[in-house]
Amino acid sequence: MRISRGALGLRTLEVVLGGLFFYAGLQKVLHPYEFAEAVLAYQLLPESLVGVVAAGLPWLEVAVGLCLAAGIKRRSCLLLLAGLVAGFLVVILITMARGLKIDCGCGLFFQRQVGLAVVLEDLFLVGWAAGLYWWELLRSEKCGPGSIVKAAP
Amino acid sequence: MSRVWRQDLAWAGFILGVAVLFGLVHQYPLVRASWRGELAPRLSQVRDQRRAEQFQGVKTINLAQAYALFQPGQARFIDARPADEFAELHVPKALNITPAMVPAGVAEKVAGLAKDKEIVVYCGQVNCDLALKVAEKLQTLGFTRVMAYIGGFRAWDEAGYPADTGK
DSSP states (O other): OOOOOHHHHHHHHHHHHHHHHHHHHHHHHHHHHHHHHHHHOOOOOHHHHHHHHHHHHHHHHHHHHHHHHHHHSHHHHHHHHHHHHHHHHHHHHHHHHHTTTBOOHHHEEEEEEHHHHHHHHHHHHHHHHHHHHHHHHHHHHHSTTTTTSSSOO | OOHHHHHHHHHHHHHHHHHHHHHHHHTHHHHHHHHHTOHHHHHHHHHHHHHHHHTOOOOEEEEEHHHHHHHHOOOOEEEOOOHHHHHHSSSTTEEEEEEGGGTTTTTHHHHHHOTTSSEEEEEETTTHHHHHHHHHHHHHHSSSSSSEETHHHHHHHHTOOOOBBBB
């Protein structure tokens, strides 16, 4: 079976993106109370809902990251990631507008404050996930069931 | 395309539901504490436990103790926050030393300080660890009377204690 260079590149980008989210989620799963503190610092949710977000969000990142890296329901995972990061982006922008100087609680490799760098990082991630989704969608149209492109004899 | 899109969305919803449900079950004590309105004291308890393990040997003080040390000017205050926050407002005559600056570029900043001088390190708010990190590093540099004020500059400012923008 021959794998095209484009398909290999697509999978590599998906595995890297999935791995990043898996790692970010795992850090939060391992330190749930620190993450709850970060969520609370945004002052956007009532205290009764902070626990729900702090418990659910890390496992969502872990599950989506793992599924994407493993190639399970890739398009749905990419949709979820794009939506998730777009949501983060809105929260970050609101926080910046309110002038709060807090840790972003983003996970990954180092702590960073809410600010322009985090906005750019999230924009990049949204673009990455949305771009891959679009690419997957085009591929499924060309190669999937009901495709208009006939297989070579 | 709309069929594919709907399928993708449906699977995304399923993954979302399963993952969040699993998270809620896995972190049930956290969810319960939050739902009952007991989150803040629980977070404070967990934070104190973590700090006691992570920063063993670093003496901590509260707002009243920090102000008592500030009044006669007997202690040197060190601000561990990033430079832009320090520039906005800080405890008068405080030095700005972030954890990244210790020990690399800090030698000249603390050169004039006697090793047994009382030093109070602070950061932004009660949940930040920067003050503890800098205090711990100063201790390793040989300073013997270093204390971390863990209430943070926010509590200091809210109490109406002196603050300025000068260096």
